[in-house]
Amino acid sequence: MKKDFFKLAIKNLLQLLCIIAFIVGFSAILGSENQLIGVGLVTGIIMFYNIDLGLDKKQAPFIIFGLCLLMAVANIVSVYNVYLAILFNIITIYLFMTLSTVHLKNKTYIPFILMYIFAEGMPIEPNQIPKRALAFILSGILLTLVYCIKHRKLENGKTIKDIYNNISISKETTVFNIKMALGLTISMFLTEFFNIEKGMWISMTVSSLTQPHFHMTKERIKDRFLGTIIGVICFFILFGGLIPTEFLGIIAAILSYIYTFVKSYYIQIIFITISSLNAAKSVFTTPFYSGVYRLSFILIGILIVLFVIFLEKILDKKVKEYPNDEEDVLTNNN
Numbered sequence: 001m002k003k004d005f006f007k008l009a010i011k012n013l014l015q016l017l018c019i020i021a022f023i024v025g026f027s028a029i030l031g032s033e034n035q036l037i038g039v040g041l042v043t044g045i046i047m048f049y050n051i052d053l054g055l056d057k058k059q060a061p062f063i064i065f066g067l068c069l070l071m072a073v074a075n076i077v078s079v080y081n082v083y084l085a086i087l088f089n090i091i092t093i094y095l096f097m098t099l100s101t102v103h104l105k106n107k108t109y110i111p112f113i114l115m116y117i118f119a120e121g122m123p124i125e126p127n128q129i130p131k132r133a134l135a136f137i138l139s140g141i142l143l144t145l146v147y148c149i150k151h152r153k154l155e156n157g158k159t160i161k162d163i164y165n166n167i168s169i170s171k172e173t174t175v176f177n178i179k180m181a182l183g184l185t186i187s188m189f190l191t192e193f194f195n196i197e198k199g200m201w202i203s204m205t206v207s208s209l210t211q212p213h214f215h216m217t218k219e220r221i222k223d224r225f226l227g228t229i230i231g232v233i234c235f236f237i238l239f240g241g242l243i244p245t246e247f248l249g250i251i252a253a254i255l256s257y258i259y260t261f262v263k264s265y266y267i268q269i270i271f272i273t274i275s276s277l278n279a280a281k282s283v284f285t286t287p288f289y290s291g292v293y294r295l296s297f298i299l300i301g302i303l304i305v306l307f308v309i310f311l312e313k314i315l316d317k318k319v320k321e322y323p324n325d326e327e328d329v330l331t332n333n334n
Helices: 004-029 031-051 059-078 080-098 110-121 127-152 159-163 172-193 198-209 215-237 245-259 266-279 288-315
Strands: none
Touching: 004 031, 004 127, 004 215, 004 245, 031 110, 059 110, 059 172, 059 198, 059 215, 080 110, 080 159, 110 127, 110 172, 110 198, 110 245, 159 245, 172 198, 172 288, 198 288, 215 266, 245 266, 266 288
């Protein structure tokens, strides 16, 4: 048991160091305004190496790279017109959700969501557009290479035509994709229209709480709200002046390392809250203000998710469940 834990500890440490090095290098090349896209990219590299998207191996390269190009275009449009961005956002999010949820239980849509939310959450000036476009293009190339090399022998993957023919308002995968697209479009519009600092916290909440089944959403709402409150309190204790400034960097690094062992969503939220507030210290005047800001954004995200669910109930669509169909049954709630 001790030997296995030691191996896991070493593996997690090496992986964390590699991730940090990758993100630092990505930021050095493409600018700090694109650093978080690198976070989404490295998440995608890890996921796509270990999990296949269920796509036809001949079409997969074009789908992955094409989605990254589409995200670049949609993100650039948002720089110029917040209203036109609504159309581009909902189309882009629905497309990458639909094309990456062949097997919903694998949650292979997460890298696309992260890159898109992080890009929207890091506004750019017109003169920074070339690097933003390059960040998405490079992401598309790397994700495509990793996926195609690792899954080159994959058989029986779904083509775009297969996926299109499988779209139905009576299927939970389709309903889930629509809810995600609508919820994120609303949160991104609010962020851009009101020019909200750290508005991506709202979008991250929406993406995390939007689940195929309502009972899962309810559990996540409870865990995210309580986890955020505890995380804010821990942040006050750790970074509110109790610990000398010269040790704060070490504390942050230790917390990041401990997080690699955490499996519980509730506990993950505590660590994510501490990390997010620490990263945003330069934006807010006091730890108390940042904590209140974070909690208010969590509440806004919860309200958006509940609003989307309310619309779903109004439509009164009976979503069929196919217990023998792997594509439609969510078996992984981690």
